Amino acid sequence: MTGVPAAPTARRSYRVRLLVGGLIVLLTLALRLWGLNATSLWYDETFMLYHAQQGPRAAVLGLLQEDNALPLHGLLLSCWIEVAGNSEFSVRYLSVLLTTLGAPLVIQLGRSLTHRRTTGLGGALAYATLPIFVYYSQEVRMYALAIPLTAGFLWSGWRLVSRCGEPDSVQSTSRRRRDAVAYVLLGLLMLSSHLYTGLAWLTTAMWGALSPLLTGGPATARPGGKPRLRRGIAGTWWHTNIALALLALPIAGWALWRLRVDATAVSAIPAEALRFLPIIYGVGQYLAQPWNALFVVVAIASLCVTLMGCFSARTPHRTSRRLAGIWFLLTLTLPIVTLFLMTAIKAKWSERYLLPSWGVALVVAVGTGWELLLRRGTPISRPRLATALRGSGLLLISVWVALVTPALVRQSEGTWALAIQDEWHPKPDFRGVARHIEAHGGADDAIVVVGGYATSAVDYYYQGEAHLFGVPYDKRVLDTLDVVDLHDLEVLEREAGSHRRLWLVLWQHHLADPTNLIQSVLIERCRRLPVDEGFVNVYLLLFDLETCRPLDRLAEPATVLETAFEAPIVLEGYHLIKTETLWEVDLWWRTTGPLDVDYTVFVHLVGPDETIIAQHDHIAGADAYATSRWRVGTRLRDRFFLYVSESNPRMTDDLMAPGFCEDCTLRIGLYTPEGRLPLQDGREVLTIPIF
Numbered sequence: 001m002t003g004v005p006a007a008p009t010a011r012r013s014y015r016v017r018l019l020v021g022g023l024i025v026l027l028t029l030a031l032r033l034w035g036l037n038a039t040s041l042w043y044d045e046t047f048m049l050y051h052a053q054q055g056p057r058a059a060v061l062g063l064l065q066e067d068n069a070l071p072l073h074g075l076l077l078s079c080w081i082e083v084a085g086n087s088e089f090s091v092r093y094l095s096v097l098l099t100t101l102g103a104p105l106v107i108q109l110g111r112s113l114t115h116r117r118t119t120g121l122g123g124a125l126a127y128a129t130l131p132i133f134v135y136y137s138q139e140v141r142m143y144a145l146a147i148p149l150t151a152g153f154l155w156s157g158w159r160l161v162s163r164c165g166e167p168d169s170v171q172s173t174s175r176r177r178r179d180a181v182a183y184v185l186l187g188l189l190m191l192s193s194h195l196y197t198g199l200a201w202l203t204t205a206m207w208g209a210l211s212p213l214l215t216g217g218p219a220t221a222r223p224g225g226k227p228r229l230r231r232g233i234a235g236t237w238w239h240t241n242i243a244l245a246l247l248a249l250p251i252a253g254w255a256l257w258r259l260r261v262d263a264t265a266v267s268a269i270p271a272e273a274l275r276f277l278p279i280i281y282g283v284g285q286y287l288a289q290p291w292n293a294l295f296v297v298v299a300i301a302s303l304c305v306t307l308m309g310c311f312s313a314r315t316p317h318r319t320s321r322r323l324a325g326i327w328f329l330l331t332l333t334l335p336i337v338t339l340f341l342m343t344a345i346k347a348k349w350s351e352r353y354l355l356p357s358w359g360v361a362l363v364v365a366v367g368t369g370w371e372l373l374l375r376r377g378t379p380i381s382r383p384r385l386a387t388a389l390r391g392s393g394l395l396l397i398s399v400w401v402a403l404v405t406p407a408l409v410r411q412s413e414g415t416w417a418l419a420i421q422d423e424w425h426p427k428p429d430f431r432g433v434a435r436h437i438e439a440h441g442g443a444d445d446a447i448v449v450v451g452g453y454a455t456s457a458v459d460y461y462y463q464g465e466a467h468l469f470g471v472p473y474d475k476r477v478l479d480t481l482d483v484v485d486l487h488d489l490e491v492l493e494r495e496a497g498s499h500r501r502l503w504l505v506l507w508q509h510h511l512a513d514p515t516n517l518i519q520s521v522l523i524e525r526c527r528r529l530p531v532d533e534g535f536v537n538v539y540l541l542l543f544d545l546e547t548c549r550p551l552d553r554l555a556e557p558a559t560v561l562e563t564a565f566e567a568p569i570v571l572e573g574y575h576l577i578k579t580e581t582l583w584e585v586d587l588w589w590r591t592t593g594p595l596d597v598d599y600t601v602f603v604h605l606v607g608p609d610e611t612i613i614a615q616h617d618h619i620a621g622a623d624a625y626a627t628s629r630w631r632v633g634t635r636l637r638d639r640f641f642l643y644v645s646e647s648n649p650r651m652t653d654d655l656m657a658p659g660f661c662e663d664c665t666l667r668i669g670l671y672t673p674e675g676r677l678p679l680q681d682g683r684e685v686l687t688i689p690i691f
Contacts, residue, residue, distance in 0.1 A: 068258055150360055455468060
């Protein structure tokens, strides 16, 4: 009779778990809808939209050619637009729905790892509330699809390994086959959403291969003496992963092609990036010390509880717990190590690349720690310890929620860093820029976006009549091999020549225009008109074009030299502007072939006695566009400043006299740490007299 009331109790417990799980899913949805349109769409999102709006076929082909992620999300977005439209809310709502589906998958993953039907809710709560997951759930990019697919793939991997340990029967064989098919299909979909989901596959494959070697034990033994799990791994596991690898070969080929042609941006140094992980995946961007450190302590404490609970379990499911511990160890370390090693091949790093692998493991591990504490003290023999453990679990959850709440409030207001930096970098306000131009501009105006790849972001919002174009011209991809040079002055004159005013939009212009050519030409030659409004992380300037045409007149140097160096680079000419305290030297460079070395340019002002009075050395072009990245035929104007004020210790009384330095010379050249680059005539430096 003791078992009679168990069924109603179990049903009641199941209803409670179902209710709590449903509430967490609703919380996941609500937090992702909160502040959904607080910021405007930015370059990455409107780039995806540009292709998706062309139709499913065009979206797939366009994204395959230009994006760094496979087009599964773009295809889905294109179909979604056909039904729901392309408004800000609509395209972001698709991402919200996709990531909300990740919550029940995280629950299932947590339940499988701990071998308890009552667990998984803690991981879902952490997933619902961690600010970085909320942020990328609102972005119109592939992460919204990659995250739930990865969670489903990890769950299917665990199920497949678990099935390998079941006794052989027709039913178990059928289940293994279904799990293997689900594993392969989810793996292909996952890899087709984002290449960096391959980190999750790598971790899962290694875990499945190592788990029988590290666990074994009675729970997996069979009468012949060999662990059944080991036999299953040797068969089903490897066959399934080999099948997935063969089917993913086209994806690998595409990835190698993208690795060769991609030159999107200058990346953060991985060694420096590591210290930002606790900030990006915590509340460090929103809360000051000691609160951000406290959040990290809560996360680490929860992780420690999870690992101790997995490796110290004395239950009938000890083997499964150890498997879970191995899974946590691998998924919390291997993705970071692998990504760092990959930067040796392609120096490209971003915290978001870890979201589908390390990020999912993080929230599941944290939530599992909470649940283990809340359920740890079930034995009645030590009620005080049980109470203390439950209290610790409630404390960790309470502190977590108390810290993420103000962080989410601030995030809902539109504040979030786009990259790993010490300072704030919120999303650029292209929406505000477009609306300001629309309200204060007209058909007689032109709009130029530097760099041109962000034109799609302005064009998405701008509904006015002004002519919109970008430089580099007709470019949709941020590519630091293709930047603004002197040829773009001709584009500027052609596209803006018939218009009365020109709006200049600047975003990441230090990458798109490393020599600041467009802005400097407009400021120096045209009358600047006031813009009475500022915008977050994007700059807007307005110029009167009536008195400064043609805009391409600075495409040629004032003094022609045509001096060739031994490397395929030519100094076309120069222009010298002298003031009482500052001399400006502009140099015109042209490449006649590929350059394999990064050179530094030096400009020295040398007195009659061969003393260097002033000098300015810097990387030719800019840090983001060193000479090894210059394309054949590139023409750049590089600017140098020589300070000749009284504060210069090299300025003597004679040099400061009126008409000083009539016998001085400019000496110009290029060098590397190994030495100077000779000119074709054998000289190491070009000497120019000053008249």
